[in-house]
Amino acid sequence: MGRADAWGPDSHEDVAWYIRLLPLVLLVSGLVVDYLTPVQYTGTAFYSVAPMLAALVTSINGTILVGLAAILADLAIVARYGYLPSVAGMSEVLSVAVVAVVAVSINRVLYAREVRLRSARSISATVQRAVLPAPPARAGVLRIAARYEAAEEDAGIGGDLYAVQDGPRGLRCVVGDVRGKGLDAVEAATLVLGMFRMAAGEEATLEAVAARMHRALCREVGRRGSSDGLEWFATAVLAEFPRGAGEVLLVNLGHPAPLLLTAGAVRPTDPSRYAMPLGVGLERGPVVVDRVPFPAGSTLLLCTDGVTEARDTRGGLYDPVTRLAGVGFSGPAELLGVLVTDVHRHTGGPCNDDMALLAVTSDG
Missing domain, CATH: 3.60.40.10 (PPM-type phosphatase domain)
Structure with a gap:
């Protein structure tokens, strides 16, 4: 199975299962940091990196799910510490949401590029078989x-x-x-x-x-x-x-x-x-x-x-x-x-x- 399927709508079996789990590991790590450390420490970086990594190793559906999970996790932490509806709290959640949207866009761009490349390779192989x-x-x-x-x-x-x-x-x-x-x-x-x-x-x-x-x-x-x-x-x-x-x-x-x-x-x-x-x-x-x-x-x-x-x-x-x-x-x-x-x-x-x-x- 080609690499393009990693960004396809349904399958990404070519990526090792433990690699596909990394976005989830990052989300859990962010929650652990937020819950077990003083308030001045934040797991926002984990919530931002998780969707970007998902864009590279999972399907479009997986990227969307990781992005939504990151937004909800950050929103829950901000609410827990009473930063809603403050400007600082909303800005933090918004930044994670923007990263999640960008991650989905990157997933689509990579998928389109791989589809074009796979098509070119298919045409190339067909020509080679004919010759x-x-x-x-x-x-x-x-x-x-x-x-x-x-x-x-x-x-x-x-x-x-x-x-x-x-x-x-x-x-x-x-x-x-x-x-x-x-x-x-x-x-x-x-x-x-x-x-x-x-x-x-x-x-x-x-x-x-x-x-x-x-x-x-x-x-x-x-x-x-x-x-x-x-x-x-x-x-x-x-x-x-x-x-x-x-x-x-x-x-x-x-x-x-x-x-x-x-x-x-x-x-x-x-x-x-x-x-x-x-x-x-x-x-x-x-x-x-x-x-x-x-x-x-x-x-x-x-x-x-x-x-x-x-x-x-x-x-x-x-x-x-x-x-x-x-x-x-x-x-x-x-x-x-x-x-x-x-x-x-x-x-x-x-x-x-x-x-x-x-x-x-x-x-x-």
């Missing part, structure tokens, strides 16, 4: 899992991407990251993905697939002819799993190297030569295809830099090679779940960047 549909769970002896993990504090739509295409030459995959955020990044990612799906089913080699994707992105940059368009580019890794070959072919276009997990060991598949990212440089050097053994029981993990650049509270980068070494998992989906949980554990909370994850496991 990044779930891949098939299996292709022959290969099991496949993919996951997109958005940065929790940012409702923006990212340019991280993945796709899987099964064809006559085997299973082909791409994981990439388009520069930037927002709808422009989604547009560029959609272009890259569309060209990959087309080229992966038609081209004979991974080099040709990469070249076709690069030309498509360059054409779009040229068509736009704007400074923003000229900055379009995407890092990516292309992978091909030829049927029955026991190996995987990789093309790295300036992207974090995939990881090969075998029998608890983890090693990066660093390319013999990095190629330029898609959309960068009209005159490109040769694209190198690396052949990596991929025996039964192995898993290839491809991810974007949201994983490798995740930082802890001291600024230390997340290292999936050491963090995943010796970790057991029953399949690619379980591996991705373990990885996301561990990245969040490393950062101590939300990540600052989106993560696109793809894992392929060979069963034979």
